[in-house]
């Protein structure tokens with residue numbers, strides 16, 4: 252499953268073998284393996300966990316590692332825990348000499364062996380032999396399985412007396428996850444303090460284009476002409492001066508224009524779009540539709556990941572503290588009913604991921620009659636193939652106001668040319684603002700690329716992390732890998748080498764993802780191994796270093812990943828392992844990104860780039876009209892426009908043909 256897919260809760264047995272032993276001890280969440288009560292409650296009492304697990308269960312591939320828990324402790328989404336079965340005991344009875352499928356201690360195998368012998372096997376419904384469940388004399392005789400959900404009319408044995416108002420007994424179910432909210436008084440601590448390079452923002456060139464008169468930038472928050480309460484909260488958040496994107500975007504948005512804005516990672520884009528929206532809602536005293544069944548927000552903010560949606564939600568809450576403005580968040584993996592209940596109490600601004608929002612919309616709980624603002628955060632990601640159809644459903648909803656009646660806001664640090672064209676089709680007479688260069692890396696991040704063979708990565712990683720922790724124990728390090736399984740592997744490998752690491756990826760349950768993130772934030776686990784799910788938007792204080800254990804397949808992803816460090820003027824460091832067997836196609840783009848950010852480019856990388864037959868991938872710096880070359884199904888930015896000199900706003904105002912880059916269709920974390 253793609254990390255970006257918003258599935259609803261999968262209620263399968265889950266005890267996470269991939270929480271590190273340290274993590275499992277450090278946290279007492281109700282799902283933790285060592286919690287006897289929850290094992291019984293959720294039907295885990297039959298799980299046998301080898302006591303040796305704390306020592307060697309994370310030693311993938313090591314022959315002495317125990318594996319007796321692997322089968323029963325899967326993560327609920329079909330991924331098998333580890334490899335390397337150290338002993339050959341049966342998963343079920345833990346005795347040696349047979350495989351689990353042949354286990355004589357299971358009723359089925361004891362009485363009738365194999366899957367073919369249903370005629371001899373147990374009826375699933377009554378548990379007796381000699382018939383299939385569909386022929387069960389105690390069933391409904393129609394072969395129907397009990398229906399999931401409410402109001403099932405099935406006469407199977409699971410229904411209640413009232414003819415099916417009770418949910419069928421379909422085995423152990425986990426309770427819905429209801430995340431704990433951060434208290435208002437703690438919100439000031441959310442976010443990162445500006446660093447020593449903050450002043451350097453002043454030197455970054457800004458380009459603005461669009462039809463008609465465009466509002467001038469302002470130089471301070473007080474010049475923004477927004478409600479006093481917002482200014483008070485900005486001061487409480489210790490934001491002294493606006494960043495360039497805030498200076499330019501806020502007046503344009505207050506003026507009522509659509510915007511496509513591109514500024515480097517960690518430069519305060521979230522506040523840039525939140526301030527004018529929150530000001531509008533306060534100024535117009537908009538209705539929150541409190542206690543109505545259908546939620547009707549004034550502003551809708553769409554984000555590509557759940558964690559980013561949560562982060563934006565808290566940033567908004569931080570800014571409106573003490574006002575009547577109601578912010579809500581909706582995303583998959585957490586209780587849908589709980590989120591809806593909170594939204595129905597009243598909702599001015601709704602942040603969410605598309606899957607959950609479309610679900611509410613289709614069930615009639617969400618409509619857009621009051622919408623004045625729609626924001627696509629990480630807009631280029633939101634408009635790629637993975638999300639486009641859901642986005643179109645939202646825009647195509649019967650209650651959605653037409654162009655001109657709502658403002659459309661798109662923000663990102665990267666904006667490939669093809670996606671710019673697509674984005675334009677959702678906008679009306681928009682203004683394009685570029686701070687620095689489109690898709691450029693944050694110059695506060697020192698980048699280092701090391702040529703490393705695949706087999707050497709692990710040791711190098713451990714060595715590097717240990718060296719860094721020797722000089723600064725608390726340094727937070729974010730390690731990126733391409734695949735979910737690799738995240739688990741690397742996470743376990745680090746734990747096994749006494750590095751306090753945890754993981755975040757799309758195969759983990761939402762409570763696990765949020766737990767991993769919060770324990771990384773608070774420093775309990777200073778190393779987080781992550782897939783693309785953590786590449787964009789996440790704003791975590793104290794991330795000293797980002798390591799690309801695996802380089803991503805496209806350069807924009809690289810820019811976002813390394814942007815998790817060196818934020819708001821703080822210095823950061825990014826180390827990337829370049830595997831010549833797999834990463835050569837990225838070398839040209841890397842050379843460009845490094846040189847544009849005044850970084851040292853190793854000679855071997857330059858040579859690799861020259862050898863590489865591929866032209867640079869969609870690298871278009873600071874340009875709006877990019878001559879594209881269609882090659883190998885991909886769009887490539889024109890070299891002639893690099894550096895943003897050939898500014899051309901001829902696309903402004905009119906929809907351009909939709910050109911979706913082929914590489915957008917990639918499968919994430921397959």
Ligand SMILES: Nc1ncnc2c1ncn2[C@@H]1O[C@H](COP(=O)(O)OP(=O)(O)OP(=O)(O)O)[C@@H](O)[C@H]1O
Pocket residue numbers: 441442443444445489490491492493494497514515516517518519520521522663664787788789790814815818819
């Ligand atoms: N004017 C400001 N002064 C100081 N800090 C600020 C200011 N504006 C925002 N911040 C802080 O800067 C950090 C980064 O902001 P934000 O997450 O909005 O960056 P971004 O540009 O959206 O980054 P990304 O492209 O990675 O999503 C946050 O911790 C935020 O609280």
